[in-house]
Amino acid sequence: MKIVAVTACPTGVAHTYMAQEAIEKECRKRGFEVKVETQGSMGVEGELEQFEVDEADAVILAVAIGIDGEERFEAKEAEGKVISVDPGEAIKHPAEVIDKAVNL
Amino acid sequence: MGEKSNQNVISPEMILLDSELSNQDDVIHYIVDNAKANHYLADEDDFYQAVKKREQEIPTAIGDLIAIPHGKTDTVQNPFIAYLRTNKAFRWTEEKEEMVQMVFLIGVPKESESQLHLKFISQLSKKLLDEEFREKLLTQTDPDKIYQQLNSIEI
Numbered sequence: 001m002k003i004v005a006v007t008a009c010p011t012g013v014a015h016t017y018m019a020q021e022a023i024e025k026e027c028r029k030r031g032f033e034v035k036v037e038t039q040g041s042m043g044v045e046g047e048l049e050q051f052e053v054d055e056a057d058a059v060i061l062a063v064a065i066g067i068d069g070e071e072r073f074e075a076k077e078a079e080g081k082v083i084s085v086d087p088g089e090a091i092k093h094p095a096e097v098i099d100k101a102v103n104l
Numbered sequence: 105m106g107e108k109s110n111q112n113v114i115s116p117e118m119i120l121l122d123s124e125l126s127n128q129d130d131v132i133h134y135i136v137d138n139a140k141a142n143h144y145l146a147d148e149d150d151f152y153q154a155v156k157k158r159e160q161e162i163p164t165a166i167g168d169l170i171a172i173p174h175g176k177t178d179t180v181q182n183p184f185i186a187y188l189r190t191n192k193a194f195r196w197t198e199e200k201e202e203m204v205q206m207v208f209l210i211g212v213p214k215e216s217e218s219q220l221h222l223k224f225i226s227q228l229s230k231k232l233l234d235e236e237f238r239e240k241l242l243t244q245t246d247p248d249k250i251y252q253q254l255n256s257i258e259i
Contacts, residue, residue: 011158011176013212017226018166021233041176041212041222064162091233092167 002033003101004048005060008067009087012040019062019087026094039067048072057081058101062090080104113224114254117142118186119247126194132156132173135186135209144211147179151211165202169193169242170232174210183212183221185228187250206241223259231257
C-alpha cells in the first residue's frame with residue numbers, strides 16, 4: 001500500500017507538522033509506503049511529484065485551508081481515491097483516517 | 105552549527121507547573137500576560153485576540169490532555185513556546201468533551217525571518233505525539249527538567 005498526503009493548517013506552525021507525523025507514524029506501523037507534503041509556515045516541504053501521486057493507492061488531504069498544486073490530485077479524485085480530513089482529525093485519530101484511505 | 109535553533113524560544117520563565125487555573129480563557133490570558141512580561145510580545149491584547157480567533161475556528165485540543173493554542177501576529181517580538189500544566193484536567197471548550205491539562209502556547213511573528221525557530225517549533229509539536237515524551241511532561245515535577253526536556257529537541 002502506498003499513501004501520499006498533504007497537510008496544511010491556517011497558521012502552519014504546529015498542526016501541519018503534527019498531522020504529518022501522525023500519518024507517517026501510522027503508515028510505518030502498518031508497513032505502508034508513505035510520503036507527506038507539508039504546506040506550512042516553512043513553505044512547501046516534501047513536495048509530491050505528479051508521478052508519486054499517480055502511483056499512490058490513496059491520497060489523504062489533511063488540510064484546513066486551500067493548498068497549492070491541488071490539480072495534481074484531480075485524476076485520483078476522479079477515481080475516488082482521495083479523502084479530505086481536518087488536520088486535527090488526522091492527529092487525534094490517525095488509525096481511523098488510514099483505515100478510510102485503505103478502504104477507498 | 106554554532107547557532108542554536110531554540111535560542112529563547114523556550115525559557116524557564118515560560119514554564120509553569122501546578123497551575124490552579126481551570127478554563128481556556130484564564131489559561132491563555134495568563135500565558136499571554138507572562139509572554140508580555142518576558143518581552144516576547146509588544147501587545148498582549150492583539151495577540152490574545154489572534155489566539156482566541158484561532159480557537160474559535162477549530163479548537164486546538166488534540167487529545168491526550170494536550171492543547172496547542174497559537175497565534176501569528178506582528179506583535180510577536182520573538183517566536184516562543186510557553187508551557188502551562190494545570191493540577192487538574194479541565195474541559196477545553198464548553199461544546200466539546202475534550203479534556204486538557206497540558207497547554208503549549210505558541211507565538212510566531214507574521215513574517216518570520218528565522219526558519220530555524222519554525223523548524224524547532226514544528227519538531228517539538230511532532231514530539232508531542234510521542235507517548236513517552238508526553239508522559240514525562242505530565243508527571244515531571246521539576247520545572248528545570250521540563251525545560252531541559254523541551255530544549256533537548258533536535259532539528
